[in-house]
Amino acid sequence: MTTTTTPMVELKGVHKSFGAVQVLRGVDLTVGAGEVTVLLGPSGSGKSTVLRAINHLEKVDRGFVRVDGELIGYRRAGNRLHELPERLILKQRNRIGFVFQNFNLFPHMTVLENVAEAPVSAQGRDRATVRTEARELLDRVGLSDKADEYPRRLSGGQQQRVAIARALALRPALLLFDEPTSALDPELVGEVLDVMRDLARSGTTMVVVTHEIGFAREAADTVVFLDEGRIVEQGPPAQVLDDPQEPRTRAFLSAVLH
Amino acid sequence: MTEVTRGPARATAPEEPPDGGESALTNLTVVPARHPWRWAATAVVLVLAAMAVHALVTNPAWDWPTVGAYLFAPSILRAVALTLQLTVLGIVVGFVLGTVLAVMRLSPNPLLRSVSWTYIWVFRSVPLILQLLFWYNLALLYRSISFGIPFGPAFFEIGTMDLITPVTAAVLGLALHQAAYAAEVVRSGFLGVDQGQLEAAAALGIPRWRRFRRIQLPQAMRTIVPTAANELIGLVKGTSVVYIMALSELFYQVQVIYTRTGRVIPMLLVAAAWYLALTTALSIGQFYVERYYAKGALRVLPPTPIQRLRTAVRRAR
Structure with a gap:
């Protein structure tokens, strides 16, 4: 098992419901070490939930999350997943930085x-x-x-x-950003994005939920477009942002960019 | 607007300087608005205050010399000490138990929640004086109390009369009653802390106990302290109820003295003076505690009275 082939983040068949509302309906996602992945999607598409599932702030109903090869929130024994005690979950979070929309x-x-x-x-x-x-x-x-x-x-x-x-x-081995600039006045967005660009350049693995298409185009290795709890399209920014194949991606981008 | 009115104003007021407007206006002296009613109100209040002081000083029935004679009498000081002891034990035990109840009430476990709810319901509903008499008369219910395995053998047994002395009964009654109120005070404080704070602490992997102590509690204290101080001051005076158990706290002690000497009013004044002194000390403490927990919540902390005095002196110089 060489570290270069183990992806930093791996989501497989992740499902999540809040009551009767199905937020995630089978999300598969892989983020390589040192890569920057930007999650895009309309509000309610489940992108924040994906992010929160990665550090187990949100328990998934089905599927699993691995960070650096380690199962998050659960321990596997045979065919069962046993939920970890809180102490161990907190320890796992120690390797995952999380940046909130409202700073907190x-x-x-x-x-x-x-x-x-x-x-x-x-x-x-x-x-x-x-x-x-x-x-x-x-x-x-x-x-x-x-x-x-x-x-x-x-x-x-x-x-x-x-x-x-x-x-x-x-x-942390991994940094998660949940709409880090959405609560900011427009003139303050730049200074935060500058810091994030710096981090991206220095090889930090990042998963970023944002509406800043410019940042995605510049800093992302992969752009993932989610809608209604599923990944609709993903690929390098040049492909997803400039030549989207799916009509839903196109509709979203034209709404955001105009 | 000014442009419009200036034209006709110049025409009707020829004594104004020829340039009429801006430069002349900037040289005018500002006269603050007068408040004649403030002076009238001040006069009325001063007269009323003078009448009150006059009534207090000149009427010999207040009997100030007796007040002075008993204010620091050893028996009174001992009674004050007992009052303080009851207050401190009542508030400390009350708030420790209250915090446990509040945490139970906020817990995801429905059994703990309902136990806490029931406790608060019972102890808040039954009058304190009744609760105190219950504890005082516990021996009527249970002759002895044994410690051991539940429903199993006892390790040792103790007579209820020996265990529950009048002081213990008083502390127990006050603390258990106080705990019900304290639980709600603490709970309201925790509810006031933004959920995002807990989430951030959890995301950083901070262990539960540290999260409680370093993140939640200091922020909850902002809302807890003012109400808790209210409770504390209420309890200082609330200890006077204990007189029904013939405990020689302050209120009981002055009654003992005035039934003997017949000087009811001056002895009540002695008690009032002490209660006033105790609550004053607590209010001062409250100011500093509140100021401590305001760190980061206020942009500028309010100056302490000493700081205010210092700036006043500096200005006067």
């Missing part, structure tokens, strides 16, 4: 404390080294001067960059 920074902690919290309390790393590393990460997202501010004093774009630094502090 901890308002009662300073920016530095936000970034340094999880490595210390979830990974048990040494506080002093974590703090030095956190400062470096803040520098990387261009916010080293805001380390001691409280999140509420920052703009939305700055808050989201802190959230990205917080996710990176876990030294």
